[in-house]
Every structure is written in C-alpha cells, then in structure tokens.
Amino acid sequence: MGQCWNKLCGGETSDNEQSHPFEHASGNVHLITTIQSWEEKMSEANDSEKIVVANFSAAWCGPCRTIAAAYCELADKYSSMIFVTVDVDELPEFSTSWDIKATPTFFFLKNGRQVDKLVGANNEELHRKTAAIAESTTSSK
Template sequence: MGQCFPRSQSDEVDSDQHVEFVAGNVKLVTTEETWNQKLSEAKKDGKIVLANFSATWCGPCRMIAPFYCELSQKYPSLMFLLVDVDELTEFSTSWDIKATPTFFFLKNGQQVDKLVGANKPELQKKIDAVLAL
C-alpha cells in the first residue's frame, strides 16, 4: 500500500509537524538514548514495542498517523514509539529503513514482525498476532 522513499538530507525538516504524529500514547523518540530507555522500560513492564519509522513530509505517514495514535489508546499493553527518519538518519539507516512508514514489532528488544507501508488492516492484523505471542 502507500509508502514513501527517503529524501536527501539537504531537505528541510519541520519538527512542528510532529504534533499530528504524536498523540494518544505515542512517544516521540529523538535520540538513541531515548530509544534504549524506552526499550528497557518496555522489557521491564513486559510490553511489546511497536515502532513507527516515518517522516513528516511523507503522505502515507501522515495518512496513517491518526490511526496509529488511536491504536496507542486502544492497546495500552503495547508501547507505541515514533522515530522520524530525518531526525535520526544514522539510527534509521541501522534499521535498514528503505521506505516510510515502516513499523517494527519488538519483544524484549528483538524484532518479531515488520510492516512496510501505510496498510491499516495489515497493521491491525499484525497487532492482533503479536498480542497472541
């Protein structure tokens, strides 16, 4: 379904646009330190992490953002994170992000599933599947 491909680093990023991406129980990750902290928190609390690697300029990311925020309120047993690929370029590259949005499902810091693209039914299906783990 819908996905965007990375822009060059010279393109501007407007961090004010995160407002529409971060609502409900979605936590914005702006540093690797925050990422590690959130993963430790999730592990301690026995939560599965759903990490959304996206970009503010990406149409499909903007389209699925309100749904992602709704899911974060519907499933408090999961930890919902948002990583802006433009703000954490090197970190995102280490996760081999080829298109946005890319969703990673992590249990105890290990990837258990992945979804590339803004596919609401598939995202819901994968959430149901990881909750059954």
C-alpha cells in the same frame, strides 16, 4: 530514505494543528528523536515485558501522515504495548542501522528483538498485525 512522519501523535504541533482531533491522541505514542530516548523506551518495555511498536517515518511523507490517525487509535486500544515514532530525519544513522528503505516502516519488538515488520501505510495490515501480536502476548501469560 523513505516516505513519512506525522507530529499528531505526541510530537510538537504548530498552532494550526492544535485543533486536529488526533493531536496527542495517546499518551502511549512517544516521539523518538534521540538514541537516549529510544534506549529509555526499550528499557522500559523490557522491564515491563511489553511489546514495542516502532513506526519509522518522516514529516514530509504523505503515507505516514495518512496512517498516523490509525496508529494513534491503535496506541489507545492496546495500552499494554508501547508505541513509538522514530523521525528518520532526526535519526538518519539510527534509521539506516534498522535498514529503513521506505517510510512508514513498522517494527514489532519483544525484548528488543523483531517479531514482525510491516513496510508501508497499509491500515488493514497494521491493525491485523497489532491485534495478532497483542493477542499472542496475552494468551502466553
């Protein structure tokens, strides 16, 4: 399907991952492994009028592991947004419904609708898009 997921931002960890500095780095990154957990986060975001940043990735994906730390940092910095990671291997049909062709793929959602998208582990572009969307939502309030 694509290229990557990392369990360092709120997923389960093995004993040898316990000392990694980004493990559970943010309570604002949520691992999505069921449709129900996706729907709960979308409902929470809609109720609180928050932007969702959805990272579709896979455990075996090198680029996903590479950008995981930056994703965690963004979640810490932009606590007014909800960050989720969808494991494409746990939810293959759901990921296909989002037309995921490569991982990581990031979607920026407002009221359940896509406002932007980024395919690939481009750290600079992920930071730029996240900052721009965060700024646009605070300036429109």
